Amino acid sequence: MQEKPAQCQFVAALDSIVGKWKPIILYHLLQGEPLRFNELRRLIPDITQRMLTLHLRELEEEELVSRVIYPQIPPKVEYSITEYGKSLSPILETLHQWGKAHVERRQLKLENNEQAKTD
Amino acid sequence: MQEKPAQCQFVAALDSIVGKWKPIILYHLLQGEPLRFNELRRLIPDITQRMLTLHLRELEEEELVSRVIYPQIPPKVEYSITEYGKSLSPILETLHQWGKAHVERRQLKLENNEQAKTD
DNA sequence: CAGCATCCATGTTGATACTG
DNA sequence: CAGTATCAACATGGATGCTG
Numbered sequence: 001m002q003e004k005p006a007q008c009q010f011v012a013a014l015d016s017i018v019g020k021w022k023p024i025i026l027y028h029l030l031q032g033e034p035l036r037f038n039e040l041r042r043l044i045p046d047i048t049q050r051m052l053t054l055h056l057r058e059l060e061e062e063e064l065v066s067r068v069i070y071p072q073i074p075p076k077v078e079y080s081i082t083e084y085g086k087s088l089s090p091i092l093e094t095l096h097q098w099g100k101a102h103v104e105r106r107q108l109k110l111e112n113n114e115q116a117k118t119d
Numbered sequence: 120m121q122e123k124p125a126q127c128q129f130v131a132a133l134d135s136i137v138g139k140w141k142p143i144i145l146y147h148l149l150q151g152e153p154l155r156f157n158e159l160r161r162l163i164p165d166i167t168q169r170m171l172t173l174h175l176r177e178l179e180e181e182e183l184v185s186r187v188i189y190p191q192i193p194p195k196v197e198y199s200i201t202e203y204g205k206s207l208s209p210i211l212e213t214l215h216q217w218g219k220a221h222v223e224r225r226q227l228k229l230e231n232n233e234q235a236k237t238d
Numbered sequence: 239c240a241g242c243a244t245c246c247a248t249g250t251t252g253a254t255a256c257t258g
Numbered sequence: 259c260a261g262t263a264t265c266a267a268c269a270t271g272g273a274t275g276c277t278g
Binding site for chain 3: 155188194
Binding site: 009010011012013014016017018020023024027084087088090091092094095096098099100101102103105106 | 128129130131132133135136137139142143146203206207209210211213214215217218219220221222224225
């Protein structure tokens with residue numbers, strides 16, 4: 001632990017966040033409303049059933065998301081962000097802001113390249 | 120782009136940061152001093168030559184890191200953080216803080232479980 | 239010193255079909 | 259509705275040997 005202290009924390013944090021769909025799942029749940037399985041699917045059109053299940057299980061395992069089952073037919077399951085999960089909000093927000101700027105910057109570069117060609 | 124705006128930014132941001140070793144590489148370069156290839160290897164003992172090369176190339180590609188070659192024998196190459204790369208600092212810092220708390224929390228839970236057993 | 243090339247092991251995600 | 263199971267594809271990382 002002593003010889004690679006910084007790395008541990010990064011890895012621990014990133015493990016909770018990475019996974020192709022975790023940030024976007026957390027993002028939606030951080031809006032505050034509990035969401036049902038199929039509601040999440042609709043909000044994240046490209047995700048497969050399988051990956052949504054897997055990632056939700058992992059987030060639940062880490063106590064970032066809570067899962068409430070209503071024992072009824074048809075089944076109803078609601079996912080919501082936990083108090084602990086809310087502590088991720090600053091990270092997600094920072095990532096979101098930076099990502100936005102990053103995309104815009106990349107876009108600008110492409111446009112400049114196009115411009116250079118026609119000059 | 121319109122139907123999944125949030126996702127794009129997250130993915131864009133995370134792409135720049137993930138990769139098993141990127142955060143730790145950026146972390147070291149963010150200290151300010153330019154570092155040579157083998158200096159980075161020493162600072163990150165577990166990384167392989169291959170991965171250090173690959174990740175540095177990707178970071179360079181995104182203009183987060185700059186690579187300066189001194190044409191001499193033996194070769195000398197220095198890597199340093201770019202101005203743009205410095206904009207990642209808040210993200211890395213936030214991740215680092217959260218990761219630290221996350222690890223401590225997990226540790227606490229384990230201890231409590233041990234405690235429960237002996238009770 | 240600072241790499242590149244090759245091959246291989248593993249992990250992650252996707253496609254598809256099926257179920258209480 | 260909210261999953262599970264299985265198989266296949268692809269991405270990521272590691273080990274090793276070689277080079278200007």
